[in-house]
Amino acid sequence: MHELLTPAEMAEADRLTIAAGTPGIELMERAGRAVADVVGRRPLSTPVLVLCGPGNNGGDGFVAARILTERGFRVRLALAGPRDALRGDAALAAARWRGPVEDAFAAPLDPSGVIVDALLGAGLARDVAGAMAALIDRVNRGGRPVVAVDLPSGIDGASGLVRGIAVRAGETVTFFRRKPGHVLLPGRLHCGAVRLAQIGIAGAVLERIAPRLFLNVPALWRPAFPVLAVDGNKYRRGHALAVSGGIEATGAARMAARAALRIGAGLVTVAAPSSALMVLAGALEAVMVRRADGAAGLGRLLEDARRNAVVMGPGLDPDEETRAMVEAVFAAPRPLVLDAGAITAFAADPERLFRGVAASATPTVLTPHDGEFARLFAGAVEPGAGKSERALRAARLAGAVVVLKGPDTVVAAPDGRAAIADNAPPTLGTAGSGDVLAGMIGGLMAQGMPAFEAASAAVWMHGAAAQRFGRGLIAEDLPDLLPGVLQALETDEDGAGGD
Numbered sequence: 001m002h003e004l005l006t007p008a009e010m011a012e013a014d015r016l017t018i019a020a021g022t023p024g025i026e027l028m029e030r031a032g033r034a035v036a037d038v039v040g041r042r043p044l045s046t047p048v049l050v051l052c053g054p055g056n057n058g059g060d061g062f063v064a065a066r067i068l069t070e071r072g073f074r075v076r077l078a079l080a081g082p083r084d085a086l087r088g089d090a091a092l093a094a095a096r097w098r099g100p101v102e103d104a105f106a107a108p109l110d111p112s113g114v115i116v117d118a119l120l121g122a123g124l125a126r127d128v129a130g131a132m133a134a135l136i137d138r139v140n141r142g143g144r145p146v147v148a149v150d151l152p153s154g155i156d157g158a159s160g161l162v163r164g165i166a167v168r169a170g171e172t173v174t175f176f177r178r179k180p181g182h183v184l185l186p187g188r189l190h191c192g193a194v195r196l197a198q199i200g201i202a203g204a205v206l207e208r209i210a211p212r213l214f215l216n217v218p219a220l221w222r223p224a225f226p227v228l229a230v231d232g233n234k235y236r237r238g239h240a241l242a243v244s245g246g247i248e249a250t251g252a253a254r255m256a257a258r259a260a261l262r263i264g265a266g267l268v269t270v271a272a273p274s275s276a277l278m279v280l281a282g283a284l285e286a287v288m289v290r291r292a293d294g295a296a297g298l299g300r301l302l303e304d305a306r307r308n309a310v311v312m313g314p315g316l317d318p319d320e321e322t323r324a325m326v327e328a329v330f331a332a333p334r335p336l337v338l339d340a341g342a343i344t345a346f347a348a349d350p351e352r353l354f355r356g357v358a359a360s361a362t363p364t365v366l367t368p369h370d371g372e373f374a375r376l377f378a379g380a381v382e383p384g385a386g387k388s389e390r391a392l393r394a395a396r397l398a399g400a401v402v403v404l405k406g407p408d409t410v411v412a413a414p415d416g417r418a419a420i421a422d423n424a425p426p427t428l429g430t431a432g433s434g435d436v437l438a439g440m441i442g443g444l445m446a447q448g449m450p451a452f453e454a455a456s457a458a459v460w461m462h463g464a465a466a467q468r469f470g471r472g473l474i475a476e477d478l479p480d481l482l483p484g485v486l487q488a489l490e491t492d493e494d495g496a497g498g499d
């Protein structure tokens, strides 16, 4: 259930189902019934106003209006456009509606009750303007609860972007699988609670469609998650190396190192410049400290093949020394997580980074926030595109897994897969939170997890850890919340099992 279908892929799922023998009107009947089921949880005295658009989304609205009327609700229906312009299944559904059809552009919106938004769904093809925009604006200003059919009208199902203006719903009923627009911002904020309804589309159609976008839930990466072997030892669980900044910037690497250890790496070493060695030695216990000055020093540490994954960036200056150290890891080569200063170091010459990734042929993960992303991919990835599209283009360009952070963190792989997270609480926006995430990814890669799965798992667990703590969270708390998250994963709590 964690696949996310673009509107084009969903249309294909409809098409395959219809081709296999289920008439389109039957799918529409089931979709409309699912909407009626959600709306119908309210008391029978609740007036219902169904706003229908010119396409099949409006067709779902006609069905829902009919079923709610049959159940005893007082239902008004208003259509945005001429009735004789309805085509296909929508025209069939409209013919089954016996009540009056008002003009949605002129109809008064009830002062009470619930509005069903069946104006525009997957067929949104351009920015909303004119009379339709004015109608949506009236719905939003009216302040009444809205149940959106498939998508809040005006939200782009593929990108989650607002096309001109969009309905703000309290609930959204969608069909078969969620769409990226339900998970990505700002779409998610317009959806309210998303109710997923099955309308008789067989899961087998997904084999034909081969979706590439996923909701980031444990089911996505659990098969690749490291399991502890009874006969294991710390060396088999990998050895992560976190590179520290100078004397005034050691905390970031310490947090990354602690996170790598907590997420299960057998050993973790902080590679420290001489200036910071004493500070780090005094501040760490289970995490080891080794001297590493510049690229040459780091290269020497990597001569030991057991040090099998590197985290770089937290606390590092974006300068030539950092660039050279990154290249020392490429030369080794080792699976690598680049964050913060190690990303910004290449802002003036991103090609140098991309060449290094390509030449090393080792899994690389970049974890930029929006600002770092804009600096590294300026010009190459247009800012107007949706977030998953931007992350995917960047991943292809860099040849690396790109973790584009935010409330809807996207993990994108160069092969076109992307995972979108919806479990990050706002408390994660705190100093050092990204350092912990980088360490978690490195800790999972040290245990042999592939880059895309490691980054996805770390992002989800980062969100789950923060949820466990609640208000007052600081980054230092995050690593120590991981045991609880790991244990819940093992015992299948947190909705971790299915989806």
Ligand SMILES: NC(=O)C1=CN([C@@H]2O[C@H](COP(=O)(O)OP(=O)(O)OC[C@H]3O[C@@H](n4cnc5c(N)ncnc54)[C@H](O)[C@@H]3O)[C@@H](O)[C@H]2O)[C@@H](O)CC1
Binding pocket: 011, 014, 024, 025, 027, 028, 029, 031, 032, 053, 054, 055, 056, 057, 058, 059, 060, 089, 119, 120, 121, 122, 123, 124, 125, 126, 127, 128, 129, 132, 149, 150, 151, 175
């Ligand atoms: N057989 C099927 O394909 C099924 C479709 N379903 C419903 O059908 C919807 C998709 O139907 P459609 O493909 O007809 O698309 P929609 O009904 O979402 O929208 C298409 C219509 O809106 C117009 N339109 C597009 N953008 C506009 C804009 N910015 N301003 C004003 N008008 C605009 C188009 O000209 C067209 O008339 C889904 O969201 C879902 O609700 C469900 O009934 C399940 C079965």
Ligand SMILES: [K+]
Binding pocket: 057, 117, 118, 119, 120, 121, 148, 149, 150, 151, 152, 153
């Ligand atoms: K809608």
